[in-house]
Amino acid sequence: MPRITKNPQERREEILDTAQALFGQKGYQQTAVSDIVKQIGVAQGTFYYYFKSKEEVADAIIARHLAHMLEPFSKVAGNGQWTAYEKMKVLLRMELSEDKGEGHEDAFQYLHHENNALLHQNLIVKMVRSFAPLLAAVFEQGVREGDFNIKEPLAVAEFFLTGFQFWLDSAIFHWTDAERRERVQSIGSIVEALLGMEPGMFSANRLLPGEH
Template identity: 45%
Template sequence: MARIAKDPQERRNEILDAAMDLFNTKGYEHTSVSDIVKRVGVAQGTFYYYFRSKEEIAAAAHERSLSARLEFVKEITQDRNLTAAEKLRKVLLQGFPAPETDQVILEYLHDESNSILHQKWMVAKITAFTPYLTMIVEQGIEEGEFHVTNPREVTEFLLVGVSFLFDRGIFGWSDEELSRKYQALGGILDRLLGGKDIIPANELLGNLP
């Protein structure tokens, strides 16, 4: 029976999907390259044609997730039917946090030996989101909802604060501690952007990981 040739990007995604499924069921540390190629049904050499290592799979998974989330944020940013406050809520509550499917990758990053990589990925995420949130803040200024004079710097400060403060892998917050910080975030956002009830506390708590 002739082997079916697949588009390279399709094959790459197939390997990546299989790896992520195994990471989530067996754990990152307990998944081998052999496990991945068996799941896909390809030779080990095929895996190494697309990825140099299991670690590179983790990086590719993060990049793909970030790309998908940025597409969501881009759509929100361009939606003319939403106010700036509505856009900001959607981005911070739905687009910025990592989805549940990424938790295994976050656990991998939270290992002390991966601290430099963790920091690198957080910076990449903040850098990628900043232009979109800056546009939202600028819209809020035009609408008279936000009152700031340096929207990009305020946006960067917000994203850095949210990224690091709410990262359990960095601070190891308990659920109770994290809940208190989420409750405080609504007021912090209002003061930072000069708005009012931008994200109500009940919406923030509903987004608690």
């Protein structure tokens, strides 16, 4: 009831953050707009002052998420110092680690709610489309450096990202923890094959935490 005016930027983020949290707890469909505004303590209309629809919020969250993921990925992929082989090791480690850094694992858990499958699928599609060109460039670098042996780097990048993201997604495949771990163990040799490398270059013990 008391009218609290905020910096529009701030208010927008506030709505985004709250929506994201609730989507994670109850799923997108199950979260009512009224849930969101009640939690923030603003009027229903305020929500619609900032976003045209509930869907637009979901899109904005995904876009934000995508940007968050793209940044470190492109930093590594575009690094001028490293060899392609080193980049791949880093990228794989990044993607495979459960812990994405300081608290981010919570921030994006919302996608793993089983009611968010569609949202999730859309995110993966967008990721593949935006990461693939960067990854293809790394592949090409690797070919020039003599470590990779590969034709059609862009197609392979897309195929790999697609398989990687969907296959290892427990929310999609309903893997148990053990099942997922087994599959993570196999990723190394799949990458080696796809990139035409010597076996063992991406052996699990070189990829998983604890290695250096």
